[in-house]
Amino acid sequence: CDSLSLFFSADSGYNYDTIATGIPVAETVYQWIVPDTASDECMLMIWAYGSGVGWDFTDSVFTIGVGVSEEKPARLRPEFRGYPNPSYGLVNLDLPADVKQITLFDASGRQIKALKPSTMITLNLPPGIYFLQLKTQTQTIMEKLVILR
Numbered sequence: 001c002d003s004l005s006l007f008f009s010a011d012s013g014y015n016y017d018t019i020a021t022g023i024p025v026a027e028t029v030y031q032w033i034v035p036d037t038a039s040d041e042c043m044l045m046i047w048a049y050g051s052g053v054g055w056d057f058t059d060s061v062f063t064i065g066v067g068v069s070e071e072k073p074a075r076l077r078p079e080f081r082g083y084p085n086p087s088y089g090l091v092n093l094d095l096p097a098d099v100k101q102i103t104l105f106d107a108s109g110r111q112i113k114a115l116k117p118s119t120m121i122t123l124n125l126p127p128g129i130y131f132l133q134l135k136t137q138t139q140t141i142m143e144k145l146v147i148l149r
Contacts, residue, residue: 001048001049001050001054002025002049003021003023003025003048003049003050004023004025004027004030004046004047004048004049005021005022005046005049006019006021006030006032006044006045007019007044007045007047008042008044009041009042009043010035010039010041010042010064011039011041011140012061012141013043013045013057013140014139014140017035020032025048034064035064037064038064038065039063039064040063041061041139042061043058043061043062043142044058052108053108053109054129055109057131057142057144080093080094080096080143081094082094082132082143085145086146086147086148087125087145087146087147088147088148088149089126089147090122090123090124091125092120092121092122093120093122093123094119094120095117095118095119095120095121095134096119096136097119098136098137099117099134099135099136100117100135100136100137101133101135102116102121102132102133102135103115103132103133103135104123104131104132104133105130105131105132105133106129106131107129107130107131123145125147127148128147129144129146129147130144130145130146130147131144132144
C-alpha cells in the first residue's frame with residue numbers, strides 16, 4: 001500500500017465526499033474536520049492504493065448531531081444479519097423484506113454477482129473479503145463479509 005484516501009457519507013454510503021487523498025500509510029491517526037452536516041446515517045470509507053486497491057467501510061452508521069432544539073428522530077437501519085461472519089465458506093443472510101437489490105463485490109471492488117432479493121440467502125464463497133451492498137427504497141448499506149481458509 002502506497003497511500004490512503006478517506007471518504008465521508010451522510011446518507012448510509014449511497015454518496016461519498018472526499019475528505020483527503022494521498023494520506024501516507026505511516027499515518028496511524030488522521031485528524032479531519034467533521035462536516036457541518038446533521039445526519040444519523042454517516043459512514044466512512046477508506047481506500048488503500050498501491051500494487052492493488054482495497055477498501056473498507058465503517059461497520060455501522062454513526063450520527064452527527066444538530067442543536068438540541070433541532071434534533072430529528074433517528075431512522076432505523078433495516079434488520080440485517082450475516083452469519084457466521086467470519087465464516088469458512090457458507091454464509092447465511094437474513095434480510096429485511098424491503099431489500100430491493102443485493103450485489104456482492106470482492107475486495108478489489110469487482111462485482112461478483114447480483115443476487116435475487118429474498119429474506120433468506122445462503123452463499124458459498126472461497127476465502128477472501130467481500131462487500132455486500134443492500135439497497136432498499138430509502139437507503140444503501142454496505143456490509144463486509146470475511147471468509148477464512
